[in-house]
Amino acid sequence: MTNSTLAAGAVERHLRARRDTGNGLLMPYVTGGITSGWTDYLRAFADAGADAIEVGLPFSDPTLDGVTIQRAGDTALARGASTRRILADLSGLPDLGVPLVVSTYYNLVLHDGPETFCAALREAGAGGLIVPDLPVHEADELTDVAAEAGIEPVLLASPATPRPRLAEIARRSRGFVYAVSLMGTTGERTALAASAAELTGRIRRLTDRPVLLGFGISTPDQAREAHRHADGVVVGAAVMRRVLDGAGPDDLRVFLTTLRQALDPRPSTRSVTDHDESRRRARGEISRHRRRPRREDPVGTLRPR
Amino acid sequence: MRDVTLWREPVPPDGTMGEPLARGRFGEYGGRYAPESLVEACHEVEAAFREAWTDPGFRGALARLLAVHAGRPTPLTPADRLSEALGVRLLLKREDLTHTGSHKINNVLGQALLAVRMGRRRLIAETGAGQHGVATATAAALLGLGATVFMGERDIERQALNVFRMRMLGAEVVPVTAGSRTLKDATSEAMRHWVGATGEAHYCVGSVVGPDPYPWMVREFQRVIGEEARAQCAAELRTGVPDHVVACVGGGSNAAGTFAGFADTPARLVGVEAEGGAGASRGRLGVLHGCRSLFLQDDDGQIVEAHSISAGLDYPGVGPEHAHLRDLGRARYVTVTDEEAVEAAVRLARTEGIVPALESAHALAWVIRAAGDGELPSGSTVLMTLSGRGDKDVSTLKELL
Ligand SMILES: Cc1ncc(COP(=O)(O)O)c(C=O)c1O
Numbered sequence: 001m002t003n004s005t006l007a008a009g010a011v012e013r014h015l016r017a018r019r020d021t022g023n024g025l026l027m028p029y030v031t032g033g034i035t036s037g038w039t040d041y042l043r044a045f046a047d048a049g050a051d052a053i054e055v056g057l058p059f060s061d062p063t064l065d066g067v068t069i070q071r072a073g074d075t076a077l078a079r080g081a082s083t084r085r086i087l088a089d090l091s092g093l094p095d096l097g098v099p100l101v102v103s104t105y106y107n108l109v110l111h112d113g114p115e116t117f118c119a120a121l122r123e124a125g126a127g128g129l130i131v132p133d134l135p136v137h138e139a140d141e142l143t144d145v146a147a148e149a150g151i152e153p154v155l156l157a158s159p160a161t162p163r164p165r166l167a168e169i170a171r172r173s174r175g176f177v178y179a180v181s182l183m184g185t186t187g188e189r190t191a192l193a194a195s196a197a198e199l200t201g202r203i204r205r206l207t208d209r210p211v212l213l214g215f216g217i218s219t220p221d222q223a224r225e226a227h228r229h230a231d232g233v234v235v236g237a238a239v240m241r242r243v244l245d246g247a248g249p250d251d252l253r254v255f256l257t258t259l260r261q262a263l264d265p266r267p268s269t270r271s272v273t274d275h276d277e278s279r280r281r282a283r284g285e286i287s288r289h290r291r292r293p294r295r296e297d298p299v300g301t302l303r304p305r
Numbered sequence: 306m307r308d309v310t311l312w313r314e315p316v317p318p319d320g321t322m323g324e325p326l327a328r329g330r331f332g333e334y335g336g337r338y339a340p341e342s343l344v345e346a347c348h349e350v351e352a353a354f355r356e357a358w359t360d361p362g363f364r365g366a367l368a369r370l371l372a373v374h375a376g377r378p379t380p381l382t383p384a385d386r387l388s389e390a391l392g393v394r395l396l397l398k399r400e401d402l403t404h405t406g407s408h409k410i411n412n413v414l415g416q417a418l419l420a421v422r423m424g425r426r427r428l429i430a431e432t433g434a435g436q437h438g439v440a441t442a443t444a445a446a447l448l449g450l451g452a453t454v455f456m457g458e459r460d461i462e463r464q465a466l467n468v469f470r471m472r473m474l475g476a477e478v479v480p481v482t483a484g485s486r487t488l489k490d491a492t493s494e495a496m497r498h499w500v501g502a503t504g505e506a507h508y509c510v511g512s513v514v515g516p517d518p519y520p521w522m523v524r525e526f527q528r529v530i531g532e533e534a535r536a537q538c539a540a541e542l543r544t545g546v547p548d549h550v551v552a553c554v555g556g557g558s559n560a561a562g563t564f565a566g567f568a569d570t571p572a573r574l575v576g577v578e579a580e581g582g583a584g585a586s587r588g589r590l591g592v593l594h595g596c597r598s599l600f601l602q603d604d605d606g607q608i609v610e611a612h613s614i615s616a617g618l619d620y621p622g623v624g625p626e627h628a629h630l631r632d633l634g635r636a637r638y639v640t641v642t643d644e645e646a647v648e649a650a651v652r653l654a655r656t657e658g659i660v661p662a663l664e665s666a667h668a669l670a671w672v673i674r675a676a677g678d679g680e681l682p683s684g685s686t687v688l689m690t691l692s693g694r695g696d697k698d699v700s701t702l703k704e705l706l
Binding site: 059060061062063064065066067070074077082083084105106107108110111112132133134135136137138155156157158159160161162165169180183184185 | 500
């Protein structure tokens with residue numbers, strides 16, 4: 001067992017364990033507060049076999065998002081979404097059996113102060129935090145208090161990141177390393193960028209932490225190709241475009257199931273009982289034994305490499 | 306060629322308005338809160354600027370462009386009739402007389418030369434009033450670079466003439482339909498665009514905002530206002546230094562450049578914000594567009610739209626160095642309403658024959674108010690930066706008057 005596994009938090013342990021099954025990791029994104037029953041999407045994501053779920057707290061000025069997620073954020077804000085309301089919605093949920101990773105811009109973290117903010121995330125049952133406008137050299141203010149609150153701060157790496165900073169990102173990121181597949185904003189693309197393979201290769205030489213590729217991944221083919229380089233994918237704009245077009249939780253479950261299958265070595269390795277179990281747990285039929293990710297969760301075996 | 310020794314950096318012993326601290330800090334403000342994809346690009350800009358700024362060749366080339374193309378030095382005009390009416394001695398630093406009609410050209414020529422030095426082929430800019438966009442389009446044409454200017458849809462309507470000027474100069478003007486469709490949204494869009502163009506294009510930020518090194522670099526490129534004014538005041542005033550130094554504050558670049566020339570003097574520094582865009586006066590600590598500073602926000606931490614009759618002051622925040630100067634008490638920040646600004650513009654037109662930009666009229670409105678209520682004691686000397694000319698605002702004024 002390596003030091004990094006010993007130090008790993010619940011999100012990272014969960015992702016490592018899932019990775020060890022040989023399946024690609026799937027982390028769909030939803031903008032919090034996008035519809036009145038938005039948490040139903042979380043359930044649908046879990047049912048479709050998500051390994052983690054990213055919940056975006058909408059911000060008025062999302063400088064790293066393309067038009068789809070901008071529009072989703074504006075829609076949610078116009079509906080009255082706020083950090084407080086979204087976290088309250090999450091607190092009311094039964095355990096989905098899938099770690100929740102919150103993402104937002106740093107202004108919303110600073111607004112309450114990193115300490116209060118992280119405590120509120122923990123209280124709401126979230127395990128990780130992604131802040132795309134907080135690069136590693138500014139992250140000290142957040143990382144220490146996050147660790148104390150039991151929140152794993154995920155750092156982003158970009159194709160433009162030079163080696164020394166990439167090493168620092170790989171070392172200091174928690175949960176997983178978020179590999180930004182291309183030099184651009186979030187949004188669907190027709191093909192996986194060539195920079196994706198190169199970047200994930202560079203990260204893998206530095207760490208055995210899970211690496212998820214994000215930005216632009218929108219089809220099963222792209223997910224399959226991404227899994228050849230990375231441990232899994234983050235899918236945001238492709239989900240939110242459907243949601244904005246009126247797709248409900250069931251439609252999203254169908255869409256994400258196609259990605260799930262593309263990420264699994266054999267389409268149906270993930271047993272039906274797995275799905276059944278998460279559904280029953282969502283309905284409260286299985287005890288909420290993991291209401292929140294706990295530090296003492298068993299550690300999955302390391303994937304041989 | 307001009308005397309380049311004027312470009313010395315008289316940083317006061319306490320370091321105020323000198324180089325920022327480690328990690329681009331002005332006190333607790335500033336920093337480089339950029340997405341990881343832009344961090345390396347910011348680092349390259351910083352390295353290039355540091356090298357250029359100590360290179361006499363670069364300084365000389367910039368000084369020459371400022372002289373032969375932009376028309377520097379700009380005069381210091383005593384506003385005699387207005388001074389008499391107000392009971393103070395008012396001197397105007399005439400940035401309105403530069404080529405393209407505002408101080409924005411000082412910064413843009415510096416950054417455009419830097420872009421060429423870095424091997425970039427295109428400039429990206431955001432613009433509110435259109436003055437920074439016009440200046441960017443101008444410098445790009447002058448140096449054979451491309452220019453892409455992002456402008457909020459609402460500002461495109463308000464500043465139609467400047468949109469035409471930019472296009473005539475060969476720039477591409479991209480309308481921004483997101484959010485409030487003004488300067489803050491144009492800035493977000495310019496940053497998004499830069500993420501996908503870092504190798505080829507330089508982001509020419511228009512004020513003392515954005516990730517490190519921009520607040521520092523833009524202030525240094527605007528320092529020429531304060532340096533010239535300081536020398537001109539020394540010749541004009543018995544006391545050598547004015548009692549008050551006043552400038553309008555949107556992001557804060559003309560104010561920062563002006564203040565930089567007087568930071569080591571006893572002059573009182575006053576930044577004048579628009580009532581509806583008062584980041585320094587009413588902002589809360591936050592992070593936007595790459596820096597930690599003061600921003601107008603609601604109770605949930607969302608950035609609030611600014612509202613001002615002058616598009617150039619329609620920004621919900623203020624540059625990090627101003628936030629620091631405010632905390633230090635070295636500068637004061639005050640606000641002026643749309644009505645006061647319009648009144649001041651008319652008054653300057655009728656007493657001095659100068660139609661100011663509505664942004665600059667805010668600075669004047671405070672001088673008029675402060676002279677009236679005794680905050681400026683009678684007989685005080687006041688240097689005010691007239692940041693731009695009013696041509697772009699005549700259609701707005703025509704509707705109001
Ligand atoms: C004439 C004029 N003055 C002032 C400003 C405000 O900018 P800053 O505060 O950076 O000087 C602008 C911005 O567009 C302007 O055009």
